[in-house]
Amino acid sequence: MSELREIGEILKTKRLEKNISISDVQEFTKIKSYYIKAIEDGEEDKLPDPVYIRGFIRSYAEMLGLNGEVLLQDLKLNKTREYNVSAMIKEKSKVNTDIRRSTKKIGRYIAIVIIIGLFIYGFYSLGNFLGVKIDGHNNSIVDNNISAEIDIGSVDKKPKDKPTTDKSNQSVNLGDLNAPTAKTEIKQMSKTADTAMYQVITDNDSYKLKIDIVGTRCWMDISVDGSSVYSGILTTGQSKELDIKSSSTVKIKLGKASDVAIYIDGQAVEKANVPGIYWYVFTK
Structure with missing residues (x-):
């Protein structure tokens, strides 16, 4: 068995163990599903240059929580065959040349305009300059007309009466101030290597779920009662907020849990320092 096929089987097995689809891998790593499948099947002839293959494997392994460098240590690739990347580079050079030519033409047009x-x-x-010199004697007439139109005496210098506030009509509902604040409680029900399950107890009809990116980036998929409500990648400083019904079950699949912080009604949920896929489940 070739080294690439062996690595591919390791990645595929780990992916299936974590219930991750090839589409999920593509979404997180930005590697085309065609190449992901080729890596898993050990089909080197369908892959680009070795430097790209190594990068793909490294990203794929990181998503699964594996050490990509260790996997790549014994990987030997065929460097004698021609890779599709050469054609890609030629095509890219042609496109860049066309862009440069178009830019020059646009530059000329802009200069002419x-x-x-x-x-x-x-x-x-x-x-305008010549017109001022010729008709300069009319300027004083214009100035006089403008001055005549300004009636300084017409300016009302009397300060406006300030609205009075009838304090007798103001009242404070002490009952509102003394009303008890609804409390939300988070209880951990179970925890495994890749899943944490919590019970959310609240007096309200709903609670606020907030996901912050505290690292570089993270792909995530959020489903509520079995229906996906968000799937995508958030980067540094970004966050996702959702109002969740207290009776709903929420499942969050994270591509890189170590880069994420989760809050329920402002309360921090225990952070999972896991480099790969991790699940959070919140239920009533």
Whole structure:
């Protein structure tokens, strides 16, 4: 068995153990599903240059919580065959050349437009300047007309009466201040290597679920009562907030749990320092 096929089987087995689909891997790693399957099947001829293969394996392993560097130690790839990446590089060079040519043309057009604009501006500026010199004796008339239109005496200098506040009509409902604040309690029901299950107890009809990215990035899938409500990648500083009915069951699948902090009504949930896939389940 080739080293690549052996690595592929390790990755595939781990993926299936964690109930992760190839689509999930593609979403998190941005590796095309075609290449993911080729890695799992050990089909080197369907993969690009070795440097890309190693990068793919490293990212894939990291998502699963495995050490990619250890997996790659004994990997030997065929460096004599031609890889598809050469054609990709040629195509990219052609595209870059076309872009440079288009940019030069656009630059020329912009320069011409600027020159024409400056010429028109100069022409009108010169015309305005000459008009002021010729009709300069009319300026005083215009100024007088403007001054005449301003009636300083018409300005009402009397300060407006400040609205009075009738304090007798103001009242404080002490009953509202003394009303008990609804409390939310989080109880851990069980915990395994890749799943933590919690019970959310609240007096309210709903609670607020907040997910913060405290690391670099994390792919996640959130489902409520079996229906997916969000699937995507959040990066540093981003967060996701949801209002959850207290009777609902929430399942959160994280691609890199160590980069995530979860809060229920402002209360921090125990952080999972797991580099790979991890599940959080919240139920009533």
